[in-house]
Amino acid sequence: MENVKRRSLEEIADRDAIRDLIDAYAYCADTRDAEGQMALFTEDTLFRVFMDERQAEPSQIVTSRKELAPIFDNLNTYDSTMHVNGQSKIILSGDTAIGTTYCNAHHLTIDGDDKKLMVAAIRYNDEFIKLNNQWLFKKRDLKVAWVETKPLNS
Template identity: 60%
Template sequence: MIDRRVTAPQTHDPDDVSSAITGSHAPGRSRDPRVGVAARPHPSRCLEHRAGATVVMYSSDISPRENDMASHSAISPHEAADRLAIRELIDAYAHCADRRDAKGQMALFTSDTRFLVFMDATAAEPTQELHGRVSLAPVFDNLNTYETTTHFNGQSTVSLDGDRATAESYCLAHHLSVDGDGQRSLMIASIRYLDEFVKQDGGWLFAERRLMVDWTETRPSVA
């Protein structure tokens, strides 16, 4: 198995302190209201047709985490290094997905990881739930059904608690398909990842990842 754990960069000068946004956290393994918890069911699901494209939109009643976005203070080099390592872990997942590196992608997770997929982010129960690193192989291999993919990561918020952390990150995932007649179609999924991380042997890994699909759009694609 390839060791894909992302380790925090070494820091030397304790006075080299940068200023950044810091997130609030609860002690132990408790989560904030949005991280690791499915959005509450909502009656609104809109199917819209526009110019040959099909857009599926889901609405959620979860409000932003005020504490994570309002607390600004100086942080230590150690915390800055951990935050950088976690962001690199999130980006490594997208890179491995688009490069079809299933083994590398699996190595980003703990051996007893949990992976949950919510194709409708407002659903109370996941569409798919997997336990253990080995169980992830079929999910990641499924990307081979597409001609190509591009996972474009956006904003993220991270809350640290010693050797554990939680995060919410956004991604626009583009999936290009080509049928037997050469017709191309593009499916775009707006995804939020609700993650739990653990630091093992100096490197950060996914302990749990919840993939929440907020909306999808499918349309013809011209080469």
């Protein structure tokens, strides 16, 4: 126990604020608050989507906060979603940080009696920045590890 690093109150507060940011992203997605979700990013954010995490090149690139709207609006094609965040690894460096967060994103589609559930296993690789005492996403890579789609019984 002697080599356990003691964390300052500021570091604890920063880690807590970053985790709140990560969770706010999922909450805004599931409540369809696209404007709230966009506000979690810097104006000059870089958001890249990798539909297959093994690919070197992203399938979609966004280079500003305002360009995020169509991505977040796409969630309206589902009847319901539930993003469940798992573990995060955050490395702080003053007013910047990097991190990886695991997420299972559930997407429900209902067409009459036909119900389908798509679950995407996602890793988010993030760069964070603290501006005006608020943590924001500076860069977010959404990397899909796998997708499972299955019918749901009523």
